[in-house]
Amino acid sequence: MLSRADIDLVVFDVLGTLVNEPGGxxxxxxxxxxxxxxxxxxxLWENHVARRQQRMLDGRDPYADSETVDREAAELVADKxxxxxxxxxxxxxxxxxxxxxxxxxxxxxxxxxxxxxxxxLSNASRATLTRLSAKAGLRWHFLLSAQxxxxxxxxxxxxxxxxxxxxxxxxxVLKVAAHAWDLRAAQEVGLRTAYVPRPVGDPPxxxxxxxxxxxxxxxxAATLGDD
Amino acid sequence: MLSRADIDLVVFDVLGTLVNEPGGxxxxxxxxxxxxxxxxxxxLWENHVARRQQRMLDGRDPYADSETVDREAAELVADKxxxxxxxxxxxxxxxxxxxxxxxxxxxxxxxxxxxxxxxxLSNASRATLTRLSAKAGLRWHFLLSAQxxxxxxxxxxxxxxxxxxxxxxxxxVLKVAAHAWDLRAAQEVGLRTAYVPRPVGDPPxxxxxxxxxxxxxxxxAATLGDD
Numbered sequence: 001m002l003s004r005a006d007i008d009l010v011v012f013d014v015l016g017t018l019v020n021e022p023g024g025x026x027x028x029x030x031x032x033x034x035x036x037x038x039x040x041x042x043x044l045w046e047n048h049v050a051r052r053q054q055r056m057l058d059g060r061d062p063y064a065d066s067e068t069v070d071r072e073a074a075e076l077v078a079d080k081x082x083x084x085x086x087x088x089x090x091x092x093x094x095x096x097x098x099x100x101x102x103x104x105x106x107x108x109x110x111x112x113x114x115x116x117x118x119x120x121l122s123n124a125s126r127a128t129l130t131r132l133s134a135k136a137g138l139r140w141h142f143l144l145s146a147q148x149x150x151x152x153x154x155x156x157x158x159x160x161x162x163x164x165x166x167x168x169x170x171x172x173v174l175k176v177a178a179h180a181w182d183l184r185a186a187q188e189v190g191l192r193t194a195y196v197p198r199p200v201g202d203p204p205x206x207x208x209x210x211x212x213x214x215x216x217x218x219x220x221a222a223t224l225g226d227d
Numbered sequence: 228m229l230s231r232a233d234i235d236l237v238v239f240d241v242l243g244t245l246v247n248e249p250g251g252x253x254x255x256x257x258x259x260x261x262x263x264x265x266x267x268x269x270x271l272w273e274n275h276v277a278r279r280q281q282r283m284l285d286g287r288d289p290y291a292d293s294e295t296v297d298r299e300a301a302e303l304v305a306d307k308x309x310x311x312x313x314x315x316x317x318x319x320x321x322x323x324x325x326x327x328x329x330x331x332x333x334x335x336x337x338x339x340x341x342x343x344x345x346x347x348l349s350n351a352s353r354a355t356l357t358r359l360s361a362k363a364g365l366r367w368h369f370l371l372s373a374q375x376x377x378x379x380x381x382x383x384x385x386x387x388x389x390x391x392x393x394x395x396x397x398x399x400v401l402k403v404a405a406h407a408w409d410l411r412a413a414q415e416v417g418l419r420t421a422y423v424p425r426p427v428g429d430p431p432x433x434x435x436x437x438x439x440x441x442x443x444x445x446x447x448a449a450t451l452g453d454d
Contacts, residue, residue: 009357113361113364113366116361117357117358117360117361118361119357126369126392127391127392127393127394129369130236130344130346130368130369130392130393131344133344133367133368133369134340134343134344134345134368137340138368139340139366139367139368140360140366140367140368140369140370141357141360141361141365141366141367141370142353142356142357142360142367142370143367143368143369143370164354165353165354165357166354166357167354
């Protein structure tokens, strides 16, 4: 069983794991187009972001940060709804700065911060992470953006940013996420993994073997504290 | 008078302003050489760091991060004292990871974090900042290391990291420090400035004109909150 003494640093996924990203995107779209097909427009947004990140990971597109990609997605959504108000589109483009934390996030980070260096590692840009952290009340010992590697998760070099920061062996770094795909990629680089379920996460398959499954961040802190 | 509505982001110097750097270095040296000339050895350390940073800023030395320079300083001090114990020298080399916060630091950052995005901007390396923040209980919305610019304060490009992160005009970014030299350099780049006195700081001269002089971080939060 993994315990406190095995871990030098805890790295958190942010979007989806600590804040409600899909809910926030839907709220932003609803603000722009109250009578629109919110789920369909959110799918348009999410597909655009996924496709653009994949094209960058495949080397077909040059790197662009998350703010650039979010702006493109906001423009696509606005186009689809026939909205042309630049201020409204600009507000949707920055929706990730205003995502809401899950109910256990702020207290859970506080608990874990007493036990470990806590670091965020996110596909969001540095500027977005700063505003999002301030708005949602997430406070860190350090923050890494995939922008630091000019790439996106699940690329291995993004997880290596955390290993380099820790200055430890990868197996002494614990990655926490609500997305099995994110934990699998962290595992490939040698990190330890903790899955935390969220309503919008990507649950593990039978074939996954993560080090910990915690019901919440408080549960994770309690589990790691018992050593 | 500068007030809350004028500022998008607050940037803090860390070493000296939030944690007692000279005191921590002296404690580390005392641990290595209890009977040594602590002030003389601390001067040796501080002069080495200052000279190395200056040589890098002048382009005479290639960039090396703060951990590398601290290790050189620790070896110089050990040499001077005739200490050869590698573990003891290694512990002194990482002394900046264990600096103590000033008494108002943790609560003051907490107060300011409710009002603004709070960002650290330090000459310490990213790895040192992570460990130091965890040990001293400093928690951030983002952290910038001069290492991100392969340089050191007072080089202008280090302050520009904060302006880029804010995505605002420089005059909407407030720099907080106990060192007048640091505030002067921030001013050159257009940032607003707040001086907070510390026993080990660099006080303003009559010719300095900083935007705010606060007695403590709590005083700074109260002053900025009145708008």
